[in-house]
Amino acid sequence: MALFSRRKKSADDAVPVTEPASVDDDATAAAADAVDETPEAAADVAPEAEAAAPSVGISVQAFRGVGADAGPEVALPTEQESARPAAAPKPPSSAPTTPAAPVKRSLPLAAALPPEQTETVPGMKDNVLLREALAELAEGATNEQLLGVLRQALQGHLYLRVSGDAREQISEGKPLSIAVVRDEDRSFLLAFSNAASVRDSVQRETDPTATSAVAQPVTSVIQQVISGGFTGMILDNASGAHRAVFPTEVLQKALDQADENLTIKTLLAGPREADTAARVGEALAATKAWVAVNDGSGSGQVGIAEAQTPDGKRFLQLFSHPLEVVALGRGDRPMPFAPEQLAKVLSTHPEMAGVLVDAAGPSIIVERDALAPVLVLAVDLGD
Template identity: 65%
Template sequence: MALFSRRKKSGDDAVTPASDAPVEAAASDQAQPTETVEPPVAAPSIGISVQAFRGMGAEAGPAVTLPDADEKPSPAAPVQAPPAAAAPANEAREITSPKLPFAPGLPPEQTESVPGMKDNVLLREALQQVEKGATNEELLGVMRQALQGHLYIRVNGDARAQISEGKPLAVAVVRDDERQFMLAFSSAAAVRDSVKLEADPAATSAVAQPSTSVMQQVVQGDFAGLIIDNASAPHRVVFPTELLQKTLEQADTEMVVKAIVAAPREQDSASKVGEALTRTRMWVAVNGGNDDGQVGIAEAQTTDGKRFLQLFSHPLEVIALGRGDRPLPFEPEQLAKVLAGHPEMAGVVVDPAGPTMIVERDALAPVVELATAADTTAEAAPEG
């Protein structure tokens, strides 16, 4: 297994490559967290406020309605119409600004900073925009991208051997007095940069795990938080456990829809989203309210007048738009009812803050069928 070599570190060669040997990924299905680690480098203190992330979404709320066709919808991120009739219906449209907390509409191309080990490109690019004294909005943008894909964990010793022997992984952490922080990385290159800072690095490997799984390990373990790309200052972040726990409480564990939208576009990407929406809770953005307690759902319009319901994979996606909207959970049955009751609705736009995807009505047929099935069941139910 390819491991990092040992070398002594001086003040002049702290960032000199320890070895050209790549860090090798091990299968992660059997990975377990452990607190047995050696402290690498001095830990940064948590420098973010979690206040901006509180109240990310209600678990219940009032009834929601769509505005009539002649009413002005709630403010929305601009969506460009297809440039030509031949353009793919599922082609994502660029949002106005890629600056954090926003991201480009189309996902970036997949890269491997170490051959054979895929980077979490969206997270890596978000971290590149982070500087010292990052704002809550910027950190929110990093957290959004951290929810999708995978993270690498540094392991002291041979990760593959530890997994095969059924042992907990000896993951690397940073200690700060009585606190300890789990380390995670957006790429294998970021892992290698972290090892270079060791005064006497042990043989080190890396394992890739789903991002939400890594966050869950932090929440369930004796950790004060999670440091991502610790050797990449100022392009690193520290997320406290409290924030991770709140984020996970309102997340789809597998982030099914977000994963499809964040992946390179394929011919059936829109159909995959449509199918996933039949079993995945999403979120809508609501603002204001009427005397009867109903509120309107935010939607977007293309330049040719088509109306699209805005859907969000996580409450943070709503907050990132900065419109003051409130995230409200939206079950598949609710989405089906809205689509069935508003045939003029052209489809949905998922995660407008980017990466985003327009899913037109034909790809949402499985969702609409939920409403038809519900009506049939209601009609067949005996009275009384």
């Protein structure tokens, strides 16, 4: 639990949270002296240029309608109808070939593999995917980029600023006094992708007082925004153009369509282990996923998007949240897909090698042998 020297600013207040939240000891067990802050260092930081209330930088309309209810049964597309990009033409045999340089994927996309876990303050784990997504934001960020940040926020933990010692408040059964930004009748909960961002926020203020940082699951933080009657949530408020503001209505929609434990997204955000694919397969047998519905070649025949590897293997595209479909920018419609539906598709299409989960990244291919917990559902149904 890190304690920071805070200089309080009139626009920031602390409000109690009615239910003390549990502390992630692995993420928050940092000593108070882990942050070396002197009065001189704090004085060198320019005053935060956000006296006015933050503008809400995302259109609610952009997220409305995402994830429609399940419609009629859809057919698995044929190879011609699948929603994968066309293969690039091969160079003439006489032309020299050079390895293609890796292409960096930018918001709302991300790399296929999760980034390395880091701690910008020793002992306090960063939400690296969210931190990196926020770092890509610039002035005039598009709705698509902001939704890309939101989808990366839907895994792992966020840090909250607490006035006083959060560990002490929790041990005494007191509600946490969490920092917010107020502007007349609007209020925004402050949340952070890493402990260094909490420190940066603290350095922007006046009147020294103790402030601590506590890590909470992202679902818990969003629930506090909703139940607390906040206007929205600000991520990394001291990061200038790299901060993001999300209205409560958008957060409510995102949470309603998410798996309660964010199991699949959390697995994909973590380091790849030998059993990661098997664990994703187990989660798919117990958790609703989403598919990308498209109209194929424009003939009106509805199908589900698939992907194909260079060696010709075909994989059904699955998604942990409708925002993962939107991030691809293909115009596909997200549709919920129950484990039993997945089992039926895989059992009736043995040519499918498995599934590709969250193609926008981080992503993973889960082959049929790791999907045994799903396939057994088809046997149970008599398919």
